[in-house]
Amino acid sequence: MGNRLAAVLRAGRSVISNSQDLINDPSTQDKGLSGQAVQEQVLQAYLEANGEPPLTADLSDKERRMTETQLAAMVEVIDENQTIINAEGIEFKGFIPAIFARLVNEKFAEEMSSxxxxxxxxxxxxxxxxxxxxxxxxxxxxxxxxxxxxxxxxxxxxxxxxxxxxxxxxxxxxxxxxxxxxxxxxxxxxxxxxxxxxxxxxxxxxxxxxxxxxxxx
Ligand code: HEC
Missing domain, CATH: 3.30.450 (Beta-Lactamase)
Known part of the structure; x- marks a missing residue:
């Protein structure tokens, strides 16, 4: 399970990293980087890196809940940061993989820290x-x-x-x-x-x- 949590986090960071030029583009107002869109990319990146999706049938209820919570945390962090991601005229917005990962981990902890x-x-x-x-x-x-x-x-x-x-x-x-x-x-x-x-x-x-x-x- 630990490996899965780490791999989902890495998939998330890689999606933000691959979208960095788009995020940093000061001209586009709607980048199409909604929480949902990012989640689809994260699932794809995870599949490519690990050969299977993060949510497989053999997960225990607890494992499934953890992975779902982690993926949902990513969606929420992206949705909550739409204003900055789409901000016009600002080139470097400070929205980078390390910040994204920290926000996701903090949100995950709100529900899962015990x-x-x-x-x-x-x-x-x-x-x-x-x-x-x-x-x-x-x-x-x-x-x-x-x-x-x-x-x-x-x-x-x-x-x-x-x-x-x-x-x-x-x-x-x-x-x-x-x-x-x-x-x-x-x-x-x-x-x-x-x-x-x-x-x-x-x-x-x-x-x-x-x-x-x-x-x-
Ligand atoms: C655009 C600049 C930038 C790039 C590129 C970058 N980082 Fe960072 N990194 C930061 C910032 C800023 C933080 C602090 C984030 C925060 O406030 O939590 C950070 C945090 C970290 C942390 C967490 C610990 C800490 O110091 O708070 C690690 C580990 C890390 N980076 C490793 C990497 C690795 C590995 C790469 C390349 C794959 C990378 N970084 C690329 C700017 C960058």
Whole structure:
């Protein structure tokens, strides 16, 4: 289930990423990027990346509810942001995959936080949004596993542990900078990117962050 939550989030981010030029276009007033339209693209992107749709017949009721809630959160976030997405005359609207993902995760948590949590975090020294700061467990996995030279690229870390005193299955999936990230997270470190944040000075392939999934029993 953790993998599915992460994969749906990734599909969502990829749709926003592929629509970035359209979102940033200051001339078009109706981009046709409704919640419904985005959801269809997310389902398609998920299918292409995973070889099956996110909602398959073999899901348990709980798994189905979680996935449906996550997809519905995407629709709501897009619908709530129509004014900014369609704003005329504004080129960079700040509506980027990382922001979209955070809004979706926050909305998901409103309904699901006692059952599951989805978060995008990053190494302490790279975190931009305070909400994304790694907790103790995430920090330890990032520093002692993902940042060690022998950690296999892309390999997730799983552990049965506790969160807020409750038994939980936790999963952390590392993510790395690709070329497209470096316009904002690359060099020279400290220079302001288009979003107003200082760049981190990251290089291609460096650890950028991690998707963190918590599943309560
Ligand atoms: C247009 C600039 C831009 C691009 C391109 C970009 N990011 Fe970001 N990224 C940001 C901003 C701004 C935030 C903070 C979002 C927020 O407020 O939650 C962020 C947040 C993050 C976070 C969450 C942790 C944190 O620091 O708050 C991670 C991880 C991340 N980016 C990785 C990436 C990766 C990997 C890519 C490429 C696939 C990428 N980013 C592309 C601007 C960008």
């Amino acid at each position: 059952e599951a949590r989805v978060k995008v975090t990053a190494p302490k020294d790279l975190v931009r949004n305070r909400m994304a700061r790694p907790d103790g467990w995430e920090n330890q996995v990032i520093e002692e596993k993902f940042r060690k030279g022998d950690w296999p690229i892309g390999e997730a870390f799983y552990e049965q542990t506790t969160v807020d005193g409750k038994p939980a299955f936790r999963m952390l999936i590392p993510e790395y900078y690709s070329d497209s990230c470096l316009a904002c997270h690359g060099s020279p470190a400290g220079d302001t990117d288009v979003t107003g944040f200082p760049k981190e000075g990251g290089s291609l392939g460096d650890l950028a962050g991690a998707i963190s999934i918590t599943l309560f029993e």
